Amino acid sequence: MDRRIPIVIAVLGFHVLGLWALQAGLLRRAVELVVPVSVLSDMIEPPQPQVTPTPPQPQPRTAPTPKAAPLPRPVAQPAPQPVAVATPTPAPQAPTGVTEPQPPAPPVTAVAATEPAAPPAPPAPPAPPKIELPSSNADYLNNPKPAYPPLSKRLGEQGKVVVRAFIEANGTATKAEVRTSSGYDRLDQAALQTVLKWRYVPGKRAGVIEGMWFNVPIHFVLE
Structure with a gap:
């Protein structure tokens, strides 16, 4: 019993101190100081580093595998038809031979001219x-030589004159001029008159x- 008395006294003392603290407002201030600090520690967190996602790597394109061309179907060619060849009548004792069929001749196509x-x-x-x-040199015309002017002979005048004359169908000259x-x-x-x-x-x-x-040429030459 002696041991329980101090314990009971201590418990009662704590209760008395608690009541006194509530009345004095000390416990409320302690609660207000403790609660905000814990709340702030929960709300304020250090910033987390942002991690940028790596872009996906492009996949290499694979070239499409070429499809194998279909093989041409074999075309069935018609078998050559045997051609009947007339053979002369064999002799009674002549050996008979075997005739081979000849291939048909290729058709002849006419090519039209495109040019x-x-x-x-x-x-x-x-x-x-x-x-x-016209001509004046025919022998049957009997044309005389041009007359040489006497004064021109004394003075030593000589030279060539070309006369342009119009010769009619009857052989006469009706017009003349010095060309x-x-x-x-x-x-x-003198040449014109001649x-x-x-x-x-x-x-x-x-x-x-x-x-x-x-054109009739006339030459005057001193001899």
Whole structure:
């Protein structure tokens, strides 16, 4: 009993201190100080490091395996047909032979000409008509030599005159003019008079006689 008395006294003392602490507000402050610290320790956490996810690795593409081309089907070719060949009548005692079938001849196909026909060549132009110039050198004309002017002989004048004359179909000269002068008027006039007096073989065009112009050369040379 002596031991229980101090225990009971101690318990009663604790209760008395507890009641006094509640009345004085000390226990409430201790609770308020303890509870917020524990709550803050639970709420405030150190920031966790962010981990960036690694992108997925692209898978290598595999080339499609080529499909094997289908093998062509074999085409059945028709068997060659035997061709009957007429054989002469064998002799009574002649040995008989065996004829082999001949392959058919390949068909002959006509190939149409694809090239266009060449256009016909244009007709050749007609040949120009043949022209025969008049002439004054025929022997049967009996044309005299041109008269040499006496004054031109004394002065030593000489040269060549070309006279352009129109020869009619009857062989006479109806027009005349000096085409190339000799340089001396007396010789030119003598040549004109000579050409107008002469007779000519008329010119022809395609075998037909017609009047045309003709150049007549006259030479004056001192001997």
